[in-house]
Amino acid sequence: MTKSLIIVESPTKAKTISRILPKEYEVLSSNGHVIDLPAKELAVDTEKGFTLKNMVIPGKRKILSQISKAAKDADRILLASDPDREGEAIAVMIVRHLKIPEEKVFRVLFHEITKKGILKAIENPGRPDELKFEAQQARRAIDRLVGYKVSPVLWKKIKRGISAGRVQSVALRFVCEREKEICAFSSEDYWLIFSHLEAGRPPVIKARLVSVGSKRVGGTKNRLSDESRALEIQAQLRKESHSITDVQVKKARRSPAPPFITSTLQQDAARKLRFTAKRTMMIAQQLYEGVALGKAGTTGLITYMRTDSLRVSDDAIEGARREIARVFGPDYLPKVPRAYRNRKGAQDAHEAIRPTNPELSPKTAAQYLDKDQARLYELIFKRFLASQMVDTILEKTRVSIQAGPFGLQVAGQVTVFKGFTALYEEGKDDETNGGPSLPPMKKGQELTLVDVEVEKKTTQPPPRFMEATLIKILEEKGIGRPSTYAATLDTIQKRNYVIKEQRRFFPTALGMGVNDYLVSKFPRLVNVSFTAEMEDQLDSIAGGDKTYIETLTEFYDPLEEEIDIALEDSETFIWGLTDKQCPKCQKPLQIKMSGKTGEFLACSGYPECKFTSNFERAPDCSIELVREKEVEERCPQCDSPMVLRQGRGGPFIGCVRYPECRGTLPLSTGVHCPEEGCGGELVVKRSRKGRTFYGCSSYPECKYALWDEPVSTPCPECGHGVMTRKVTRDGEFLVCPRKECKHRMQVDASD
Ligand SMILES: [Zn+2]
Ligand SMILES: [Zn+2]
Numbered sequence: 014m015t016k017s018l019i020i021v022e023s024p025t026k027a028k029t030i031s032r033i034l035p036k037e038y039e040v041l042s043s044n045g046h047v048i049d050l051p052a053k054e055l056a057v058d059t060e061k062g063f064t065l066k067n068m069v070i071p072g073k074r075k076i077l078s079q080i081s082k083a084a085k086d087a088d089r090i091l092l093a094s095d096p097d098r099e100g101e102a103i104a105v106m107i108v109r110h111l112k113i114p115e116e117k118v119f120r121v122l123f124h125e126i127t128k129k130g131i132l133k134a135i136e137n138p139g140r141p142d143e144l145k146f147e148a149q150q151a152r153r154a155i156d157r158l159v160g161y162k163v164s165p166v167l168w169k170k171i172k173r174g175i176s177a178g179r180v181q182s183v184a185l186r187f188v189c190e191r192e193k194e195i196c197a198f199s200s201e202d203y204w205l206i207f208s209h210l211e212a213g214r215p216p217v218i219k220a221r222l223v224s225v226g227s228k229r230v231g232g233t234k235n236r237l238s239d240e241s242r243a244l245e246i247q248a249q250l251r252k253e254s255h256s257i258t259d260v261q262v263k264k265a266r267r268s269p270a271p272p273f274i275t276s277t278l279q280q281d282a283a284r285k286l287r288f289t290a291k292r293t294m295m296i297a298q299q300l301y302e303g304v305a306l307g308k309a310g311t312t313g314l315i316t317y318m319r320t321d322s323l324r325v326s327d328d329a330i331e332g333a334r335r336e337i338a339r340v341f342g343p344d345y346l347p348k349v350p351r352a353y354r355n356r357k358g359a360q361d362a363h364e365a366i367r368p369t370n371p372e373l374s375p376k377t378a379a380q381y382l383d384k385d386q387a388r389l390y391e392l393i394f395k396r397f398l399a400s401q402m403v404d405t406i407l408e409k410t411r412v413s414i415q416a417g418p419f420g421l422q423v424a425g426q427v428t429v430f431k432g433f434t435a436l437y438e439e440g441k442d443d444e445t446n447g448g449p450s451l452p453p454m455k456k457g458q459e460l461t462l463v464d465v466e467v468e469k470k471t472t473q474p475p476p477r478f479m480e481a482t483l484i485k486i487l488e489e490k491g492i493g494r495p496s497t498y499a500a501t502l503d504t505i506q507k508r509n510y511v512i513k514e515q516r517r518f519f520p521t522a523l524g525m526g527v528n529d530y531l532v533s534k535f536p537r538l539v540n541v542s543f544t545a546e547m548e549d550q551l552d553s554i555a556g557g558d559k560t561y562i563e564t565l566t567e568f569y570d571p572l573e574e575e576i577d578i579a580l581e582d583s584e585t586f587i588w589g590l591t592d593k594q595c596p597k598c599q600k601p602l603q604i605k606m607s608g609k610t611g612e613f614l615a616c617s618g619y620p621e622c623k624f625t626s627n628f629e630r631a632p633d634c635s636i637e638l639v640r641e642k643e644v645e646e647r648c649p650q651c652d653s654p655m656v657l658r659q660g661r662g663g664p665f666i667g668c669v670r671y672p673e674c675r676g677t678l679p680l681s682t683g684v685h686c687p688e689e690g691c692g693g694e695l696v697v698k699r700s701r702k703g704r705t706f707y708g709c710s711s712y713p714e715c716k717y718a719l720w721d722e723p724v725s726t727p728c729p730e731c732g733h734g735v736m737t738r739k740v741t742r743d744g745e746f747l748v749c750p751r752k753e754c755k756h757r758m759q760v761d762a763s764d
């Protein structure tokens with residue numbers, strides 16, 4: 014009996030695999046990377062061929078020695094980390110570090126963690142892909158060089174502690190440039206004219222004015238931008254009789270979208286489920302790594318989620334066709350299965366993201382899944398099945414109407430056959446509509462005029478990016494890869510370069526400053542086509558067309574020069590300057606950023622003038638000072654009015670006469686003290702060491718206190734009156750503060 018050791022990177026995946034395979038297979042998890050560049054130093058030797066100083070990650074020695082021991086006992090080692098470049102790197106580094114004899118080592122790629130998928134992969138083992146590993150290392154080195162070499166320049170010129178990154182700088186640029194477009198946009202009013210007409214049968218149709226005499230009206234070029242002219246036409250139209258001059262009916266077909274790849278999954282989950290890309294990937298990973306399905310055992314429910322391939326295995330297509338025929342009937346099944354072509358450069362060995370079992374319906378699966386998992390599974394399932402269904406057939410009608418010198422038009426659309434739309438339609442970023450259904454109409458028919466409507470419109474600037482649209486443009490421009498979109502979006506927010514409000518990305522003044530600086534001093538780094546080419550070059554290392562050293566030298570030599578020039582430059586770079594004046598000393602005000610309170614306005618005459626204020630941005634991007642909000646309380650020291658202030662330890666109430674009077678009051682959270690018989694409220698306080706905490710306003714009679722922010726949601730487990738809000742990397746949670754209970758529940762970020 015051959016003994017095999019399987020190495021994967023995730024404990025859940027290890028558990029799923031060990032439940033599927035017999036016990037002569039030992040499965041160990043490395044818990045992610047075990048060897049990596051140390052965080053505290055550059056660790057790329059720019060003098061000696063860009064050698065990387067890879068080291069065992071602190072805390073990973075134990076796992077490595079476990080793997081080493083198991084490897085000695087095993088006849089063969091199967092490296093089954095994820096089928097992408099990170100997975101390849103994990104595998105290769107473990108084998109190299111432990112010096113496992115090459116002939117014992119095999120690489121297996123689990124595109125799906127199902128019995129069939131695993132057995133098939135084990136029957137066709139390959140060797141670790143050294144070139145793919147090289148490509149991963151080159152990417153790591155280049156990102157390292159940018160992060161560790163360019164960031165210090167930003168510290169010197171912009172703000173300490175901030176950082177630059179390769180792909181995210183381009184993403185930031187998209188957001189900043191869009192903001193500039195929006196700020197520079199001057200909107201114009203224009204008017205649309207509609208005749209409401211009856212055609213014998215309901216509904217009343219709404220025909221739009223498209224021409225006056227031989228002159229076209231409408232479109233971006235021929236807008237009616239004169240209101241008095243619009244009203245004149247309205248008056249004339251009211252006197253004219255309307256008749257149909259032409260009816261055009263056309264059949265149109267629409268095909269389903271291809272099955273998901275990483276970028277399209279992230280976009281559609283953002284539109285339909287309001288998931289961030291990060292959350293989508295986290296949940297997809299859970300579905301890939303395995304879910305316990307009761308009696309059916311533990312199995313992965315979807316194929317690998319980091320992919321740019323549209324390929325679908327024949328088995329899966331057959332499964333989908335059986336399911337379509339069963340649920341919708343043969344009319345919904347195309348004669349030949351649909352095949353989707355990959356875009357250039359996609360990894361063909363991979364598959365699209367699809368259910369591993371197309372016959373496991375979302376409804377059945379939902380019994381074993383949590384809410385988010387069930388919703389994402391349903392989306393993936395429907396998209397995949399729809400991608401193998403027939404076209405939807407539409408009937409599009411366009412009716413032309415003449416009223417004296419005025420030409421009008423109305424378009425309508427009816428669905429003749431639903432096809433794939435019976436199951437799924439891709440979400441849209443903007444509202445477009447094929448038109449309403451129309452009553453039957455024919456050429457020459459006279460229509461009865463009900464009314465003529467003049468509608469005022471305003472031209473709109475391009476919209477700010479959302480998760481879906483930013484991922485879309487990154488993918489279109491070739492910036493980043495399936496494994497990086499989510500991290501890129503996350504990073505620019507974490508660094509306070511952009512903030513997300515109402516699901517849209519706004520650059521902060523800091524983000525704008527960093528972008529302006531990078532554009533002027535490191536133009537290559539933020540150049541879209543340069544970055545796209547860089548990604549291609551990194552891919553071509555994996556294909557053997559380019560070497561590690563070539564790629565790094567070509568990239569780093571000019572970068573080093575740019576860094577030197579930037580560091581020698583004695584000019585100070587001022588960011589965040591506004592056109593507003595300091596009310597105290599008339600110097601211009603500047604937007605600054607603090608880690609705790611975010612953006613605020615400060616006098617550019619600091620430290621001589623210490624004026625600061627909160628501010629708001631108007632829709633036209635101009636900046637308005639926000640007066641400090643007055644509160645009801647009076648100062649306990651001088652009885653003056655008090656205002657809400659932002660302090661370093663959070664918000665508080667202070668005397669308006671500050672700095673002459675230093676009277677303050679604690680700020681209430683509005684949450685009642687849960688202590689029995691206590692009528693106090695929990696207020697924001699600061700400990701002697703300066704840490705914010707929440708204590709009872711009846712102190713010292715009541716000593717109830719919490720470190721975390723209280724909310725007035727009672728604990729569903731023990732009934733305690735308050736819970737506390739905790740934000741972790743996995744999201745936001747409400748936690749019961751009682752030590753005996755500690756009940757924890759996730760706050761649904763989509764609400
Ligand atoms: Zn000032
Ligand atoms: Zn006072």
Ligand SMILES: [Zn+2]
Pocket residue numbers: 686687688691692693694709710711715716717
């Ligand atoms: Zn109390």
Ligand SMILES: [Zn+2]
Pocket residue numbers: 728729730731732733749750751754755756
């Ligand atoms: Zn509790």
